[in-house]
Amino acid sequence: xxxxxxxxxxxxxxxxxxNLTIQEQEILAVFEKSELILKRGDVLFQEGSDAExxxxxxxxxxxxxxxxxxxxxxxxQIRHPGDLCGMHDLMLRKRSHTLVALESCVVCPFPRSALxxxxxxxxRVAMLISAIxxxxxxxxxxxxxxxxxxxxxxxxxxxxxxxxxxLGISNVKLGSTIRLPMNQTLIGDLLGxxxxxxxxxxxxxxxxxxIRRSGGSVTVLDCEKAGNSIGYTNRYADMxxxxxx
Amino acid sequence: xxxxxxxxxxxxxxxxxxNLTIQEQEILAVFEKSELILKRGDVLFQEGSDAExxxxxxxxxxxxxxxxxxxxxxxxQIRHPGDLCGMHDLMLRKRSHTLVALESCVVCPFPRSALxxxxxxxxRVAMLISAIxxxxxxxxxxxxxxxxxxxxxxxxxxxxxxxxxxLGISNVKLGSTIRLPMNQTLIGDLLGxxxxxxxxxxxxxxxxxxIRRSGGSVTVLDCEKAGNSIGYTNRYADMxxxxxx
DNA sequence: CGCATAATTGATGGTTATCAAGACCAGTGG
DNA sequence: CCACTGGTCTTGATAACCATCAATTATGCG
Numbered sequence: 218x219x220x221x222x223x224x225x226x227x228x229x230x231x232x233x234x235x236n237l238t239i240q241e242q243e244i245l246a247v248f249e250k251s252e253l254i255l256k257r258g259d260v261l262f263q264e265g266s267d268a269e270x271x272x273x274x275x276x277x278x279x280x281x282x283x284x285x286x287x288x289x290x291x292x293x294q295i296r297h298p299g300d301l302c303g304m305h306d307l308m309l310r311k312r313s314h315t316l317v318a319l320e321s322c323v324v325c326p327f328p329r330s331a332l333x334x335x336x337x338x339x340x341r342v343a344m345l346i347s348a349i350x351x352x353x354x355x356x357x358x359x360x361x362x363x364x365x366x367x368x369x370x371x372x373x374x375x376x377x378x379x380x381x382x383x384l385g386i387s388n389v390k391l392g393s394t395i396r397l398p399m400n401q402t403l404i405g406d407l408l409g410x411x412x413x414x415x416x417x418x419x420x421x422x423x424x425x426x427x428i429r430r431s432g433g434s435v436t437v438l439d440c441e442k443a444g445n446s447i448g449y450t451n452r453y454a455d456m457x458x459x460x461x462x
Numbered sequence: 463x464x465x466x467x468x469x470x471x472x473x474x475x476x477x478x479x480x481n482l483t484i485q486e487q488e489i490l491a492v493f494e495k496s497e498l499i500l501k502r503g504d505v506l507f508q509e510g511s512d513a514e515x516x517x518x519x520x521x522x523x524x525x526x527x528x529x530x531x532x533x534x535x536x537x538x539q540i541r542h543p544g545d546l547c548g549m550h551d552l553m554l555r556k557r558s559h560t561l562v563a564l565e566s567c568v569v570c571p572f573p574r575s576a577l578x579x580x581x582x583x584x585x586r587v588a589m590l591i592s593a594i595x596x597x598x599x600x601x602x603x604x605x606x607x608x609x610x611x612x613x614x615x616x617x618x619x620x621x622x623x624x625x626x627x628x629l630g631i632s633n634v635k636l637g638s639t640i641r642l643p644m645n646q647t648l649i650g651d652l653l654g655x656x657x658x659x660x661x662x663x664x665x666x667x668x669x670x671x672x673i674r675r676s677g678g679s680v681t682v683l684d685c686e687k688a689g690n691s692i693g694y695t696n697r698y699a700d701m702x703x704x705x706x707x
Numbered sequence: 708c709g710c711a712t713a714a715t716t717g718a719t720g721g722t723t724a725t726c727a728a729g730a731c732c733a734g735t736g737g
Numbered sequence: 738c739c740a741c742t743g744g745t746c747t748t749g750a751t752a753a754c755c756a757t758c759a760a761t762t763a764t765g766c767g
Binding site for chain 1: 479513528530531532534536538549550551552553554555556558559573574575577578581582585586588589592593594595596597598599600602603605606607609610611612653654691692693695697700701702703705706707
Binding site: 645646647657658660661662664665 | 712713714715716
């Protein structure tokens with residue numbers, strides 16, 4: 218296997234931040250030993266069940282969610298190929314959330330203890346994974362801020378930009394058009410809005426000439442300008458990991 | 463130094479989850495070699511500046527915040543003694559947020575590279591710190607859900623419960639009364655509310671007999687019942703870290 | 708005591724939830 | 738080919754909740 222060859226989208230995502238040695242790549246193979254195939258709507262694990270394995274998403278989009286007392290649901294995170302799922306429950310006995318396939322997916326389960334093994338055999342990679350977790354957290358704060366402080370229209374635009382930039386790190390030549398396999402109710406449950414508000418916001422953004430829709434895809438015509446207009450910053454753009462040696 | 467002796471609140475917080483060896487405790491001493499003293503309102507670092515050191519909070523409360531385009535501010539996190547600050551910017555070149563002292567504080571700066579050293583010399587502790595980060599994230603999601611989906615009253619109650627339970631892990635015999643060195647504008651900026659709404663919500667909760675105020679302190683009279691009524695779960699209550707060996 | 712900061716209270720208006728009805732679409736079976 | 742179905746999206750009307758503004762009271766500190 219040549220050093221250039223990309224073995225998986227997990228390794229590929231990590232490589233985006235750091236050049237991994239062949240040895241490190243081999244160690245990471247453990248995380249994708251077995252595969253699970255899911256179809257749209259399948260539940261990988263349920264809130265309240267025993268927290269056990271973690272998962273690497275190999276293909277397809279997934280989302281994590283939680284239900285409130287009064288039956289409303291809150292979507293917490295959209296997970297893409299190369300992402301790690303179940304990390305929020307690393308220290309918990311029970312799952313704090315449910316994980317569902319948004320479309321056909323392939324995921325790779327592995328035990329939590331594998332992380333500890335990784336920390337011993339490849340500390341640099343283990344720290345990188347932790348650091349990516351903190352990056353996710355920074356991105357999450359951006360969304361929290363948008364939800365707490367901005368209008369329905371701005372929230373929707375914020376989400377679109379986040380998705381475009383997140384997908385950009387796996388697929389550099391993606392541009393500003395993405396496939397959007399989420400319905401408006403789901404988007405609403407992610408942004409703390411009703412499906413009606415989402416519909417109206419998307420309609421407004423299209424009318425303003427900021428986005429364009431066709432089929433299941435969305436384009437943000439000028440990400441730079443759109444981002445500036447709502448105070449959005451692309452967290453994936455300006456990395457510093459020289460301390461990871 | 464006997465094994466029982468607690469050298470710092472950082473070590474003490476980690477000990478709450480895991481029994482550290484003397485050797486591990488000695489390695490952790492690096493993180494608290496130097497001290498910085500801050501007074502109320504002092505800015506430890508500013509959003510947009512170069513991200514460098516991380517910090518352990520030794521005493522006092524701090525908070526991280528961010529300003530929006532239109533001048534509003536969003537408080538992101540309250541940090542207590544034993545917490546690590548600056549972790550969100552671990553991979554970033556520039557600070558994604560500002561960190562301010564809520565009252566008189568003592569903090570200990572250390573370079574990011576110290577984390578990498580820790581990963582090599584004490585992988586178990588490094589993983590514990592990462593895992594605490596994921597726990598913080600789960601707690602953050604709880605708050606996100608509250609902000610996105612619940613009323614002003616419920617958001618305020620949610621925050622109070624989170625503070626009580628967070629402080630409980632450092633100080634077991636704390637009970638359900640806490641000192642609250644935050645003004646209502648700050649609470650509002652944390653919960654996506656105006657100071658007026660915070661005032662009204664607190665008034666309502668007091669009137670309903672759910673909380674009681676005296677001086678700068680607040681008591682939640684029946685945390686169990688109050689939590690159930692708003693679908694709150696104490697994430698710090700049900701841990702599982704046997705995989706951390 | 709006097710000043711600055713913080714909390715409270717009431718009035719008004721804007722944003723979004725909620726409800727309800729209709730349009731559109733893809734897939735299904737007669 | 739066409740009705741039927743379920744899901745999704747759109748549109749309009751109403752109402753609830755909270756932001757905002759402004760005035761007043763309370764608190765804390767020199």
